[in-house]
Amino acid sequence: MSMPANEYKAGGVDAVDCDGPISALLFAIPALLLYGVGAVVNGHYFRDRLNLVIAVICTVACLLIAANIVGAAREQMLMDRDPQVCG
Numbered sequence: 001m002s003m004p005a006n007e008y009k010a011g012g013v014d015a016v017d018c019d020g021p022i023s024a025l026l027f028a029i030p031a032l033l034l035y036g037v038g039a040v041v042n043g044h045y046f047r048d049r050l051n052l053v054i055a056v057i058c059t060v061a062c063l064l065i066a067a068n069i070v071g072a073a074r075e076q077m078l079m080d081r082d083p084q085v086c087g
């Protein structure tokens with residue numbers, strides 16, 4: 001499971017997370033790079049079924065992580081627009 005961009009909203013509280021999405025991006029960007037390399041390396045040898053399955057799993061993981069990064073960027077943009085954000 002990926003880390004949420006706003007820990008308070010993930011817990012059900014409608015509050016502003018003053019830390020921003022850095023906690024989500026701190027783990028998401030290296031994971032995206034690692035799974036991306038795994039998809040490319042295993043996709044290169046796609047004729048072996050195991051490599052193909054691993055490449056597909058890595059690609060799906062990349063898509064999910066990319067969605068988390070987009071969510072973190074969207075959360076940051078919403079925080080930048082809100083005048084009541086932490087100083």
